[in-house]
Amino acid sequence: MNEGLTLQERLDEFSASDSLRRAIADAVAALAQAAIHISGLTRRGALAGVTGQTEGRNTDGDIQKDLDLRADRIIRSALGSFAIAVLASEEMAKPEILNRGAAISVAVDPLDGSSNINTNMSVGTIFSIVRTPADIDTTFMQSGEAQLAAGFVVYGPQTSLVLTLGRGVDVFTLDSDGDAFRLIRPMIQIPADTAEFAINASNQRHWEAPIQAYIEDCIAGADGVRRKDFNMRWIGSLVAEAYRILTRGGIFLYPADARDGYSEGRLRLVYEAHPMAFIMEQAGGAASTGHARILDLVPRALHQRVPLIMGSREKVRRLERLYMSPDIKSERNAPLFANRGLFRN
Ligand code: AHG
Ligand code: MN
Ligand code: MN
Numbered sequence: 265m266n267e268g269l270t271l272q273e274r275l276d277e278f279s280a281s282d283s284l285r286r287a288i289a290d291a292v293a294a295l296a297q298a299a300i301h302i303s304g305l306t307r308r309g310a311l312a313g314v315t316g317q318t319e320g321r322n323t324d325g326d327i328q329k330d331l332d333l334r335a336d337r338i339i340r341s342a343l344g345s346f347a348i349a350v351l352a353s354e355e356m357a358k359p360e361i362l363n364r365g366a367a368i369s370v371a372v373d374p375l376d377g378s379s380n381i382n383t384n385m386s387v388g389t390i391f392s393i394v395r396t397p398a399d400i401d402t403t404f405m406q407s408g409e410a411q412l413a414a415g416f417v418v419y420g421p422q423t424s425l426v427l428t429l430g431r432g433v434d435v436f437t438l439d440s441d442g443d444a445f446r447l448i449r450p451m452i453q454i455p456a457d458t459a460e461f462a463i464n465a466s467n468q469r470h471w472e473a474p475i476q477a478y479i480e481d482c483i484a485g486a487d488g489v490r491r492k493d494f495n496m497r498w499i500g501s502l503v504a505e506a507y508r509i510l511t512r513g514g515i516f517l518y519p520a521d522a523r524d525g526y527s528e529g530r531l532r533l534v535y536e537a538h539p540m541a542f543i544m545e546q547a548g549g550a551a552s553t554g555h556a557r558i559l560d561l562v563p564r565a566l567h568q569r570v571p572l573i574m575g576s577r578e579k580v581r582r583l584e585r586l587y588m589s590p591d592i593k594s595e596r597n598a599p600l601f602a603n604r605g606l607f608r609n
Contacts, residue, residue, distance in 0.1 A: 538561075
C-alpha cells in the first residue's frame with residue numbers, strides 16, 4: 265500500500281463490493297469525519313470554548329468534562345444518520361438503538377485522556393466496530409474476537425488515526441488542510457525489545473505482587489535481574505501511550521490495585537481495552553489482564569473495568585509468567601528467567 269493514500273481510498277479498496285465491508289468502511293469514514301471536527305476543537309481549545317471544565321458525572325461517577333460531552337455529540341451526529349444498529353459510549357449509561365436491522369454496531373470512548381484537556385496534552389477518541397448479533401441486547405456482551413474493526417485517534421502535535429480492519433494496522437495523519445487523513449505507516453509492527461514501561465507509579469503501594477516485582481526489576485535496571493536500564497513514561501492518555509508503543513515498543517500497565525473501585529483497574533473493557541487489544545495483536549504485540557488475554561474476555565456489563573497490560577509481546581508474556589509463578593522471588597532469580605538470552609525483554 266503506498267503512503268499518501270487517503271483513508272477514503274484505503275476504505276474503498278477494503279470494501280469493494282462486499283456489503284458488510286461497505287458498512288464498516290462507511291462507519292470508519294463517519295468516525296474520521298467526527299475526529300476532524302474534534303481535532304478542530306482541541307487545536308483551538310479555549311478559543312472554541314474547550315476549557316476542560318466539569319459538566320457532570322457519567323454512570324460510574326467519572327467526571328465529565330465539556331469536551332467529553334461535545335465529542336460524544338459530534339460522534340453521535342456523524343453516526344446517527346448512518347446505518348449502525350446500536351451505539352455505546354463511555355458518556356451514556358446505556359447503549360442507544362439507532363437502526364435495529366443494521367449489520368454493525370459501534371462502541372466509543374469519545375474523548376480519552378480528558379484529564380489532559382486543559383493542560384494542552386494529547387487526548388483522543390477510541391472506537392470498536394462489532395457485528396450486531398441476533399439478540400441486539402447482547403451486542404456489547406461479545407468477546408473481543410467479535411470485533412470487525414477498531415481504531416483510535418490521537419489529537420496531538422499531529423492528528424493521527426490508527427486503524428485495523430482485521431488485517432494489520434495502518435496509521436494515517438490528518439493533512440494540513442484538515443480535510444483528509446493520509447497513510448503514513450502501513451502495516452505497522454510493534455518493536456519487540458524496547459526498554460520502556462508506562463505505569464502510574466504513584467499507585468505503587470496498591471499493586472499486586474507480580475506488578476511490584478516487574479516494576480522493581482525495571483527500576484533496578486542494569487544492577488538487577490534485567491541487566492539493562494529502563495525508561496519510564498506516564499501521559500495519562502491511553503491513546504498517546506498506545507501510539508508511542510506502536511511507534512517504538514514498550515509496555516503499558518494499568519493493573520488492578522487495592523484502592524477502592526480499582527479491583528479491576530480503571531480502564532473499560534468494551535470501548536478501551538478490547539479495541540486497543542485488537543490493534544496491539546494485529547501489530548504483533550499482546551494485551552492481557554495478567555491472567556487472561558483481553559480479546560478472550562466476554563463483558564458482563566457495558567462499563568465493566570479491566571486490568572490492561574499491553575505492548576511488546578515478550579514483555580507482556582514476562583508479566584503473565586510472574587502472575588503464574590507461585591513463588592515470584594525464586595522465579596525472578598531463576599537463571600532461566602533472568603537469562604538474558606531467553607527472557608531479556
Ligand atoms: P478517560 O479520560 O476516557 O476516562 O481515560 C483516561 C484513562 C486513560 O486514558 C489513561 O491512561 C488513564 O485514564 C489515566 O489514569 P490515571 O489518571 O489514574 O493515571
Ligand atoms: Mn478513556
Ligand atoms: Mn473518555
